Amino acid sequence: MHQQKQRVHFIAIGGSVMHNLAVSLKLAGHEVTGSDDEIHDPSRSTLIRHGLLPDYEGWNPDRITPELDAVILGMHARKDNPELLRAQSLGLKIYSFPEYIYEHSRNKQRVVIAGSHGKTTITAMVIHCLNHFGRKFDYVIGARVKGVEHTVKLSDAPIIVIEGDEYLSSALDPTPKLLRYQHHIGLISGVAWDHVNVFAEEEDYLKQFDRFADETPKGGTLIYCEQDSLALIIGKKDRADVLSVSYRSHTHSADGTGKFFITNGKEKYPVKVFGSHNFQNMSGAKEVLKKIGITPEMFFEAIQSFEGAAGRLEKVAENKTCAVFKDFAHAPSKVKATVKAVKEIFPSRDLVACLELHSFSSLTKRFLPQYKDSMKVASNQLIMIDPEKLKSKGLESISEADLKKAFNAPNLTLFTSRAQLESYLLSQRWDNKALLMMSSGTFGGLDLKGLASRIIS
Structure with missing residues (x-):
């Protein structure tokens, strides 16, 4: 498909896989442009490094010209996206990422x-x-x-x-x-x-x-x-x-x-x-x-030399009596497997399992029972929910009682801010313990490496 150089425009270039495709095409010699209404790291830094970060955030149909060979549409863009409407009016070839x-x-x-x-x-x-x-x-x-x-x-x-x-x-x-x-x-x-x-x-x-x-x-x-x-x-x-x-x-x-x-x-x-x-x-x-x-x-x-994929059960820090791990786990099956894995490597240590409910599914109240017993092997079960995230997704509030029932965990503790969670973790004694932090987000911007360093010191 790419024997000839192409002019390709990405609508929603900041997506986790979209920006990597954009980089791949540029490295192959194609002329690549893109747009998005918000771009965060690590996508932002990667796009800057390769000279692909849009000059400004937002949509502009003037970016779509008849000279484009292809437009690649990210899932983040809606049907009424002005750049998409312009591409359709010009009869340009529009692909989804998998297409x-x-x-x-x-x-x-x-x-x-x-x-x-x-x-x-x-x-x-x-x-x-x-x-x-x-x-x-x-x-x-x-x-x-x-x-x-x-x-x-x-x-x-x-x-x-x-x-x-x-x-x-x-x-x-x-x-x-x-x-x-x-x-x-x-x-x-x-x-x-x-x-x-x-x-x-x-x-x-x-x-x-x-x-x-x-x-x-x-x-x-x-x-x-x-x-x-x-x-x-x-x-x-x-x-x-x-x-x-x-x-x-x-x-x-x-x-x-x-x-x-x-x-x-x-x-x-x-x-x-x-x-x-x-x-x-x-x-x-x-x-x-x-x-x-x-x-x-x-x-x-x-x-034997495989060290895992980034973000998948990574050891953040460790000393002789404590280890801190992070994992991308957020769906029930992933949470259960990850909690079990850390407990297997440290069977005699108390395991503190902390999960941020961040995705739409995990914040949907009727979906919560899918998490039943997913963290039961942990000695201490912690959940973080950002109330603003619930509001932004138009979802109903979730109480600590709701979580205790859904997770079948009567001693579960709910935190509603990064500061609250961080303060709690730093107040604990960490001898003969392991901490597992699980999220597809960032725990509200928590500096996990810094936290882990303080915990093991």
Whole structure:
């Protein structure tokens, strides 16, 4: 698609994946412009570094000219966006993000990693192993991986590995992104209701993964986690001329000092990530890699140096008696897996689990029961909610009593500001404890590194 240089304009260039596609296209030699009504870090800093930050925030239809070869529309932009209306009036080619990626990869082997949880880490593992052996490939991933400068890479490589998000493609296209990539090899890591603002009923959400599996082409491969009840139901369904491959948590062991190993018969290989969910993720990645030329022996060699995707169960600080972790976890299944993982590595320590309810789903009162028992292995369960966030999303208020009932946690504590939460955490004694901070936001701008440093000192 990109043999000739193009003039491409991004409507909503500040999106987490949109700005990385913009950078990728500029690095490939295309002429790239963009706009947005608000741009925050890390997108802002990246756009500045590559000379792509718009001169001002806001929409201006004058930016849309007949000379443009393509307009890429982000999910943040609405149907009445003035730049979009101008592009439509000019008859310009308008793509959603996944449509553009598909057009670029029509002649490639497409591998799509899907699931309510685990998809970022599995995609990161696949990327890491392919890089380890110097393979030529393209990719799209929702988080940074050590050794990979950007989260989107487009070239003339014969294969592309894509993290398949189930959120909608754009204001013009209500199709979940994962369905737009038309995979040859697909993986479903697990399924648990999310995005309640789009999929109001759980059944509607689950159907998208069934559709994804059904769209596996003849001669294609569908890989699924057999330990996830819904993924198992979807994966076991008979599909003509489709190879179905199940996986389960990789056999593993620990030495009692916080070091973990994956095992293969008598062989043990040290790994830098931990938690039952990550040993599941490893098995899923290994099955994908087997289909694209990486043998199990090669996988065991490469996975030892994998350090995880950015923001996924990262150790922020540690001393001899205390450790502080952060994680992007926000959906119920992710929270449960992450809390369990930290407790597994420090079974004798008291675990303080702190979750910011930040997304639309997590702040929707009728969705809250999905969190039942998700943090039950923690000794101390803390929740932060910004009341202004509820107002801005037009949602009803949530009380501490509501949370205690939904989480099945009678001793849960609610905080309604960053200052309140920070003051509480700094007032605690941290001997023989672990702190886990979970959010898809920032806890109201909390300096987590600074907080962790004060806690362990």
